[in-house]
Amino acid sequence: MSDSREIDIFFEIHCGLPQEGPGSFDSTKRALELAGSFPERAELLDVGCGPGRQTMDLARLLPSAIIDALDNHAPFLRAVQRKTTDAGVFNRVTAVEGDMAHLPTGPGSLDLIWCEGAAYIMGLRNALESWKPHLKTGGRIALTEPVWLRPEPPAETVEAFSEYPTMRDPQGCREIVETCGYKLLGDFTLPEQDWLNYYEPLEARIKVLRDKYSDDATALMVLDKEQAEIDDYRRNSSYYGYLFLIMSA
Ligand SMILES: C[S@@+](CC[C@H](N)C(=O)[O-])C[C@H]1O[C@@H](n2cnc3c(N)ncnc32)[C@H](O)[C@@H]1O
Structure with a gap:
């Protein structure tokens, strides 16, 4: 998407949604359990946090962890800030504007890097290689x-x-984890409900904006593209999915 008007419409569609990709509290909890135990005041970085659905789940599941939630889209970070204030966790959960390709944390500083639906932006291998130096010895990535x-x-x-x-396919991902020098602690495919958690609010938003922009060809083109992704999932979801990969350094 190169045209700035298309980008504006894209973010109008996505502004205020509860999550920006497939996922759920149950899957986040399952992945965290596979990651093992963490010290009191464990230091976490939630990369590509979006509006913070999994950030808030992690804050609930690890009630004394220090969490930085990183994204490069300021409106998502404002949504995270509102949620941390509402939940009374603003003293230990911080929204941070930055680039996942240049993590703002020092070397060897993190117990856990979390990233739901965003590592593909760098590519799996690139993300795993680039983030490893930021982990403490035995630190984990999910x-x-x-x-x-x-x-x-x-x-x-x-x-x-x-x-x-x-x-890749799941086995191809497992091989990347290993060749990047991690130990795979577990993996599982996200269930259909996790996709619906993302697509149902998104589809409702598309319907509302279709009325608002009924005479606007550019907006309708962006809305059609978003709807096509949902329709493709309905037709062809047996061909693809999201794999949760949990590993230690
Ligand atoms: C598919 S969304 C997933 C958001 C969230 N984890 C979720 O599942 O709801 C990807 C996120 O990565 C963010 N993002 C894209 N490029 C980024 C970058 N270079 N650095 C940091 N965040 C980035 C986007 O703004 C978006 O919030």
């Missing part, structure tokens, strides 16, 4: 990664994922 679940996906699905040409 992230979700788009994966192919069946061979020969339909052309429309291949096109939908064309922005991530290195997307």
